[in-house]
Amino acid sequence: MTALIGGILLAAGVMLYVLEPVFSGRGAPVYAGEDDYDEGAARRRVALTALRDLEYDRMTGKLDGKDYELLKGELSRDALRQLGPGPEEGGSDPGVDRASRQLEEEIAQLRDALREGLQCARCEHVNRGGARFCGHCGKALGSPPDLAEGAAATAAAGGMPVDGPGR
Amino acid sequence: MTILGEIALWIALPVALWGTVLSFVGGRSGRSELVLSGERTVYVLTLLILLASLGIIAAFVGNRYEYSYVANYSNRELDTYFKVAGLWAGQRGSLVFWTLLLSVFSTIAVFINRARNREFMPYVSGTLLGILAFLIVVLLFADVSPFERMGFTPENGRGLNPQLQNPWMTIHPPTLYLGFTAFAVPFAFAISALLSGRLDSRWIAITRRWILLSWFFLTIGIIFGMRWAYEELGWGGYWFWDPVENASLLPWLTATAFLHSIQIQENRGMLKVWNMALVVITFLLTLFATFLTRSGLIESVHSFAENLTIAYIFLGFMGALAAFSLLLIVHRLPLLRSENQIQSFLSRESAFLFNNLLLIGVTFAVAWGTLFPLITEGFFGETINVGPPFYNRVNIPIGLILLALMGIGPVIAWRRASPRNLRRNFVVPLLAGAVTLALLLLTGVRHTMALTTFAISAFVMAIVVREFWKGTKARARIAGEGPFNALRSLVRRNRRRWGGYVVHAGVVVVFTGLAGAAFDEIVEQELAPGEAMTIRSAFGNEYRLVYESLSHSRPRVAENVAENDWRWTALMTVYRNGERVDIVRPERRIYPVMEQQSTEVGIVTTAFEDLYVIPKEVDLNSGEDRVLFEAKALPLVPWIWCGGLVVAIGAIVGLWPAGTVPVRATVRRKARGPLPAGAVG
Numbered sequence: 014m015t016a017l018i019g020g021i022l023l024a025a026g027v028m029l030y031v032l033e034p035v036f037s038g039r040g041a042p043v044y045a046g047e048d049d050y051d052e053g054a055a056r057r058r059v060a061l062t063a064l065r066d067l068e069y070d071r072m073t074g075k076l077d078g079k080d081y082e083l084l085k086g087e088l089s090r091d092a093l094r095q096l097g098p099g100p101e102e103g104g105s106d107p108g109v110d111r112a113s114r115q116l117e118e119e120i121a122q123l124r125d126a127l128r129e130g131l132q133c134a135r136c137e138h139v140n141r142g143g144a145r146f147c148g149h150c151g152k153a154l155g156s157p158p159d160l161a162e163g164a165a166a167t168a169a170a171g172g173m174p175v176d177g178p179g180r
Numbered sequence: 181m182t183i184l185g186e187i188a189l190w191i192a193l194p195v196a197l198w199g200t201v202l203s204f205v206g207g208r209s210g211r212s213e214l215v216l217s218g219e220r221t222v223y224v225l226t227l228l229i230l231l232a233s234l235g236i237i238a239a240f241v242g243n244r245y246e247y248s249y250v251a252n253y254s255n256r257e258l259d260t261y262f263k264v265a266g267l268w269a270g271q272r273g274s275l276v277f278w279t280l281l282l283s284v285f286s287t288i289a290v291f292i293n294r295a296r297n298r299e300f301m302p303y304v305s306g307t308l309l310g311i312l313a314f315l316i317v318v319l320l321f322a323d324v325s326p327f328e329r330m331g332f333t334p335e336n337g338r339g340l341n342p343q344l345q346n347p348w349m350t351i352h353p354p355t356l357y358l359g360f361t362a363f364a365v366p367f368a369f370a371i372s373a374l375l376s377g378r379l380d381s382r383w384i385a386i387t388r389r390w391i392l393l394s395w396f397f398l399t400i401g402i403i404f405g406m407r408w409a410y411e412e413l414g415w416g417g418y419w420f421w422d423p424v425e426n427a428s429l430l431p432w433l434t435a436t437a438f439l440h441s442i443q444i445q446e447n448r449g450m451l452k453v454w455n456m457a458l459v460v461i462t463f464l465l466t467l468f469a470t471f472l473t474r475s476g477l478i479e480s481v482h483s484f485a486e487n488l489t490i491a492y493i494f495l496g497f498m499g500a501l502a503a504f505s506l507l508l509i510v511h512r513l514p515l516l517r518s519e520n521q522i523q524s525f526l527s528r529e530s531a532f533l534f535n536n537l538l539l540i541g542v543t544f545a546v547a548w549g550t551l552f553p554l555i556t557e558g559f560f561g562e563t564i565n566v567g568p569p570f571y572n573r574v575n576i577p578i579g580l581i582l583l584a585l586m587g588i589g590p591v592i593a594w595r596r597a598s599p600r601n602l603r604r605n606f607v608v609p610l611l612a613g614a615v616t617l618a619l620l621l622l623t624g625v626r627h628t629m630a631l632t633t634f635a636i637s638a639f640v641m642a643i644v645v646r647e648f649w650k651g652t653k654a655r656a657r658i659a660g661e662g663p664f665n666a667l668r669s670l671v672r673r674n675r676r677r678w679g680g681y682v683v684h685a686g687v688v689v690v691f692t693g694l695a696g697a698a699f700d701e702i703v704e705q706e707l708a709p710g711e712a713m714t715i716r717s718a719f720g721n722e723y724r725l726v727y728e729s730l731s732h733s734r735p736r737v738a739e740n741v742a743e744n745d746w747r748w749t750a751l752m753t754v755y756r757n758g759e760r761v762d763i764v765r766p767e768r769r770i771y772p773v774m775e776q777q778s779t780e781v782g783i784v785t786t787a788f789e790d791l792y793v794i795p796k797e798v799d800l801n802s803g804e805d806r807v808l809f810e811a812k813a814l815p816l817v818p819w820i821w822c823g824g825l826v827v828a829i830g831a832i833v834g835l836w837p838a839g840t841v842p843v844r845a846t847v848r849r850k851a852r853g854p855l856p857a858g859a860v861g
Contacts, residue, residue: 034217037213041298079600
């Protein structure tokens with residue numbers, strides 16, 4: 014008997030809770046909200062992640078100078094296409110844009126390291142910050158590797174500068 | 181409590197049907213109050229199914245043997261621990277438990293998306309509620325209700341199958357079910373994407389964690405199952421290509437393929453139809469695994485012949501879902517066009533694609549072998565089972581290629597790899613493999629498959645270790661961090677990638693452990709107390725087992741009631757190379773209520789091998805306590821469990837919330853703002 018009363022009360026409670034929105038007209042949001050997933054921003058992030066990973070691959074010696082420049086040209090072209098309107102105008106998801114900005118910063122940081130001669134042009138050893146000679150083979154650091162080739166690849170990739178500012 | 185549970189299940193039926201209809205109508209018409217009502221039914225269902233589950237547990241704990249399910253899977257003498265586990269001991273309870281887990285995951289999915297991804301959510305809740313409604317209908321009308329009462333109350337229950345009276349049994353099915361049910365969420369999102377036509381990569385981005393979560397539970401569930409088989413089935417193996425083992429492996433294989441192929445969709449916008457197909461197939465396979473377990477459809481250690489109607493109902497439901505999904509995919513084909521093409525055979529895309537094809541190949545082979553008895557029975561009226569030799573012959577070579585791909589995939593370049601790229605990355609690992617092979621040949625190892633496995637394992641391990649080493653070194657130099665911090669920030673910046681590497685390392689260890697089976701040693705001998713037997717392992721260790729005594733215990737004797745089990749326990753002292761290392765107590769149990777016997781094995785684990793002792797026969801008549809023992813020296817078995825742990829850790833690394841990663845200024849970095857967007861590319 015107790016179970017039966019419990020059951021009736023349970024059924025009544027369930028009905029009240031489930032049907033309340035239908036009677037009161039209160040609803041859940043149906044359309045994409047302000048902070049919702051933004052395809053553009055997500056694609057930007059994917060493009061930037063690919064570029065970031067490329068920098069790491071170069072840094073760790075997985076890619077040599079030539080392959081690096083070739084792929085950088087392609088990836089940069091893709092990234093530029095995705096960046097189209099730019100996060101200031103297009104992106105609506107602050108989270109995704111923050112992620113994009115972080116990636117951009119990281120890419121800049123990696124490229125600084127490459128450009129400022131941390132990585133030896135001859136043996137590709139990654140040196141400690143501030144080093145003037147390669148700790149592995151002794152070559153003087155500072156001259157960026159494959160500069161001309163990189164610029165050529167960039168120009169071919171769409172005429173935009175592929176590198177960070179200050180190059 | 182039990183009656184209330186039954187009432188709750190009946191209330192759940194109209195609620196689930198109402199919610200399903202409302203969610204779809206709400207999604208279609210954009211009427212927000214219907215959508216909210218639909219989502220509330222998800223929460224309410226969880227509560228109702230929880231009540232039903234508690235009702236069943238209460239019946240078990242309260243020894244309510246008028247319920248036939250309880251009477252069939254419990255008895256008075258059973259530990260409370262196993263009585264609670266009775267919820268998933270048999271088919272009927274398992275279905276309720278499955279429904280409960282699915283409703284919990286549905287609630288979590290609906291709740292965390294209550295303010296996000298709203299355009300997907302009505303169809304997501306609709307799909308999940310539809311599946312729940314189906315399960316509730318089955319429970320209430322397909323003659324499988326766990327609340328079914330018999331006309332009388334037996335004095336005692338029939339007891340739990342001895343093989344299930346093991347701690348692993350309380351944890352192995354729930355983990356596996358968590359994996360099965362968690363996959364319903366990605367499936368619901370995929371259906372929602374198809375219905376709403378939002379077919380960019382966002383449904384994948386939303387469900388990526390769910391997929392990995394499901395994969396994580398499936399993986400540890402399978403490993404727990406292997407451990408259960410190893411400890412409880414008492415034959416020294418951990419995998420027998422049993423239909424139910426296979427059934428749990430199938431969704432794991434397709435989920436693994438899916439985890440890899442979504443990366444191609446995310447990075448290159450390719451394989452959209454393929455990914456849709458994989459998510460549907462994986463979900464269908466989780467259903468298949470669920471009903472195959474204990475359905476009695478195929479003879480197995482897990483299924484204790486129950487009624488077959490449910491098998492046909494599930495098959496029908498799977499067929500309907502498959503047809504519905506296929507129609508949706510065909511309808512949306514124009515939106516699922518690939519954005520890119522594979523540029524070169526030598527690229528990460530093609531390595532991933534190849535991985536997918538091989539995984540699907542294994543899936544087909546395993547599915548074929550599992551269903552073969554049914555097929556032969558259907559066509560020739562005779563059941564023909566395919567045994568482990570079939571699976572091993574097909575799957576070991578494919579498995580080895582997959583193992584090699586685990587090394588190649590992560591380091592080969594996206595788009596196209598140049599010969600230079602290949603030289604740079606593969607010379608050292610190939611050398612590692614070659615050196616391993618040479619060393620093993622020198623030490624006299626001649627088993628071809630094992631040698632291949634060890635060499636490939638060394639190759640893949642070298643790649644993974646090198647990746648971590650180089651990445652950490654580069655990070656340390658750039659950011660001026662110590663090695664530990666550098667490693668941490670490296671992983672934090674790309675958890676999926678580095679977590680994936682850890683998983684690969686774990687799989688390598690598991691494969692190495694599996695290959696150890698090529699060097700098992702077995703000795704069988706009948707001993708009287710005081711006598712000893714010796715066995716020499718492949719690693720050259722000599723074990724001497726001295727059989728000291730046999731004891732007979734009768735635990736938990738109650739008046740007028742049979743005991744749950746009678747035990748004969750042998751006491752053995754184990755000497756390793758002359759040194760006393762351990763005492764084992766292999767045991768033979770008789771379950772008088774179930775009229776069954778079981779074996780508890782003795783295991784001595786060291787870093788490289790297990791010593792495994794099985795009491796095969798106990799001579800009860802002569803009074804001399806003679807026991808026929810089988811001792812096995814199993815090399816590298818501990819590595820399987822160890823590798824499984826590493827895989828789990830890797831999956832957790834991948835699952836860990838990303839949070840925001842602060843970008844530290846480089847030591848040498850000049851004061852500069854972030855790159856303007858246009859200049860990055």
